[in-house]
Amino acid sequence: MNSKFFFLLFLLITFLTFPAAAQKDGKTFKVVIDAGHGGKDPGCLGSYTKEKDVALNIALKTGKLISDNCPGVKVIYTRNTDVFVELYRRAKIANDNHADLFISFHCNASENKSAHGIDTWVMGLHKSEANLAVARAENSAMLKEKDYEKNYGGFNPNSPESAVMFSLYSAAYLNNSILLADKVQKNLINTTHLRDRGVNQAGYWVLWAVSMPSILIEMGFLTNPTEEKFLSEEKNKADIANAIYRAFVSYYSQVTGNKVATSDVIVSDNSHPESSNKSEANDHNNNNSSDNQSDKEVDDQKVTVDKSPANPDEIRFMVQFMALPDKISLNDKRFNGLPKVNRYYEGGLWKYTSGSEVDLPSAKKILAEVKKKYPDAFVIAFHGETKIPVSEAVKLAKP
Numbered sequence: 407m408n409s410k411f412f413f414l415l416f417l418l419i420t421f422l423t424f425p426a427a428a429q430k431d432g433k434t435f436k437v438v439i440d441a442g443h444g445g446k447d448p449g450c451l452g453s454y455t456k457e458k459d460v461a462l463n464i465a466l467k468t469g470k471l472i473s474d475n476c477p478g479v480k481v482i483y484t485r486n487t488d489v490f491v492e493l494y495r496r497a498k499i500a501n502d503n504h505a506d507l508f509i510s511f512h513c514n515a516s517e518n519k520s521a522h523g524i525d526t527w528v529m530g531l532h533k534s535e536a537n538l539a540v541a542r543a544e545n546s547a548m549l550k551e552k553d554y555e556k557n558y559g560g561f562n563p564n565s566p567e568s569a570v571m572f573s574l575y576s577a578a579y580l581n582n583s584i585l586l587a588d589k590v591q592k593n594l595i596n597t598t599h600l601r602d603r604g605v606n607q608a609g610y611w612v613l614w615a616v617s618m619p620s621i622l623i624e625m626g627f628l629t630n631p632t633e634e635k636f637l638s639e640e641k642n643k644a645d646i647a648n649a650i651y652r653a654f655v656s657y658y659s660q661v662t663g664n665k666v667a668t669s670d671v672i673v674s675d676n677s678h679p680e681s682s683n684k685s686e687a688n689d690h691n692n693n694n695s696s697d698n699q700s701d702k703e704v705d706d707q708k709v710t711v712d713k714s715p716a717n718p719d720e721i722r723f724m725v726q727f728m729a730l731p732d733k734i735s736l737n738d739k740r741f742n743g744l745p746k747v748n749r750y751y752e753g754g755l756w757k758y759t760s761g762s763e764v765d766l767p768s769a770k771k772i773l774a775e776v777k778k779k780y781p782d783a784f785v786i787a788f789h790g791e792t793k794i795p796v797s798e799a800v801k802l803a804k805p
Contacts, residue, residue: 434478434479434480435476435478435479435480435506435507435658435662435664436479436480436482436503436504436505436506436507437472437479437480437481437482437505437506437507437508437509437654438482438483438484438499438500438503438505438507438508438509438616439465439466439468439469439472439481439482439483439484439509439511440465440483440484440485440496440500440508440509440510440511440612441458441461441462441465441466441483441484441485441486441511442457442458442461442510442511442512442513442622443457443458443461443512444458444462444485444487444488444489444490444491445458445488445489445490445491446490447490449461449512449513450513450514450515450628450629451515451628451629452628452629452634452637453631453634454634454638455628455634455637455638456628457512457513457515457628458488459488460513460625460628460637460638460643461511461512461513461625462485462486462487462488462511463643464511464625464643464646464647464650465483465511466483466486467643467644467647468509468511468647468650468651468654469481469483471647471648471651472651472654475651475655475666476655476658476666478662478664479658482499482500482503482505484496484499484500493611493612493615494615496510496612497612497615497616500616500617500618500620501615501616501617501618505616505618506618506619507586507618507619507620507654507657508612508613508616508618508619508620508621509586509620509621509623509650509654510610510612510613510620510621510622510623511623511625512622512623512624512625513624513625513626513627513628513637514624514625514626514627514628514629515627515628515629516627516629516630517629519629519630519631520630521627521629521630522600522601522626522627522630522632522633523600523601523602523603523626523627524591524594524595524598524600524601524602524603524623524624524625524626525591525603525604525605525606525624526587526588526590526591526594526604526605526606526621526622526623526624527587527605527606527607527608527610527613527621527622527623527624528580528583528584528587528605528606528607528613528620528621528622529580529583529607529608529609529610529613529614529620579617579618579619579620582619582657582661583613583619583620583621584605585619585657585660585661586619586621586653586654586657587605587621588605589653589654589656589657590621590623590649590650590653590654591604591605592653593649593650593652593653594623594625594646594649594650594653596649597645597646597648597649598626598636598642598645598646598649600626600633600636603624610622623650625637625646719789719790720764720789720790721764721787721788721789721799721802721803722762722763722764722787722788723761723762723763723764723765723766723768723769723785723786723787723796723799724748724759724760724761724762724763724769724785724786724787724788725759725760725761725769725772725773725776725783725784725785725786726757726758726759726783726784726785726786727744727758727759727760727776727779727780727783728740728757728758728780729756729757729758730756730758733749733751733756734756736748736749741758741760743779744760744775744776744779745760745761745772745775746760746761746762747759747760748760748762752793759786760772760776760783764803765803766785766796766799766800766803769785770785773785787799787800789802
């Protein structure tokens with residue numbers, strides 16, 4: 407191994423030895439709001455907008471909603487004006503404040519002017535060239551720094567060696583990062599109705615360098631004329647901020663147990679024609695499901711699956727294998743060979759399931775078969791028409 411590898415390893419250990427930012431009883435919860443780019447770094451450019459301006463506008467709106475409505479939370483900004491802040495300094499602000507959460511605001515760009523949609527990112531390895539390209543674009547902000555080689559130990563965002571550094575990343579905060587990212591993505595899609603590009607992983611330097619759960623939001627493409635217009639309108643920017651705020655409140659309530667009401671927050675009425683949680687049967691893409699843990703905490707939500715059960719207290723286990731923004735026929739050839747295919751609408755997505763079993767072992771048998779075709783499939787559970795954690799369903803199903 408060469409000296410550069412050992413330097414990267416040293417850099418990793420240095421950042422991961424910052425005190426962990428865990429929420430403690432009686433302590434103020436600290437969230438860092440990071441508006442991407444700024445000052446001499448405009449970020450990506452639309453025909454008349456700059457990423458740095460859109461990101462700052464929505465970041466400030468989101469931070470104000472949190473400050474005004476969450477008395478137990480302190481908001482810390484990496485920037486609140488149009489100034490250039492180095493990537494390493496953004497991470498240092500979060501770590502020095504022992505923050506509990508880091509949210510970075512960005513807009514996307516592509517040479518393909520038709521590229522569109524919203525995606526939310528967590529730290530992880532590049533799983534495709536597309537993911538690598540997005541991460542490189544954001545990491546390249548460090549190249550605008552005067553002493554970037556000194557600040558980052560010779561790290562080059564365009565070098566394949568970056569993958570070595572990120573492969574050593576600790577997964578200590580990954581579960582909570584995914585939890586927040588999932589909530590943010592669902593709220594944004596349900597509010598904006600833009601294309602759902604999902605929750606993804608890639609090697610963002612700023613996410614890697616912070617010692618706390620962290621996400622990066624790409625709020626649409628400024629290179630897409632329709633989305634640039636959308637992101638330039640104050641009403642839409644307010645709606646995006648509200649959506650992110652609501653996701654934050656859901657996350658904060660779940661991880662701390664401190665409930666925060668969102669009823670007083672005004673969100674523009676931009677309802678989806680199929681916004682009710684519902685499901686249809688007998689009407690027998692890729693797997694874009696952002697739910698990837700069968701036993702993770704879920705917010706109880708009323709959904710109608712298949713037909714209403716004869717017993718409203720009935721416990722049923724199903725295998726979820728696909729989630730899409732569009733409703734497709736249950737007779738679609740992609741479902742051939744899968745038993746009892748059904749669907750339900752939740753969080754802005756149509757979610758497709760197989761089986762409807764009264765016990766977990768039976769559902770796991772179906773899961774084994776479904777995984778042959780959809781490797782990311784997992785078990786979910788319902789109590790009557792309410793979606794509940796699988797662990798809770800197992801307890802309720804016991805005689």
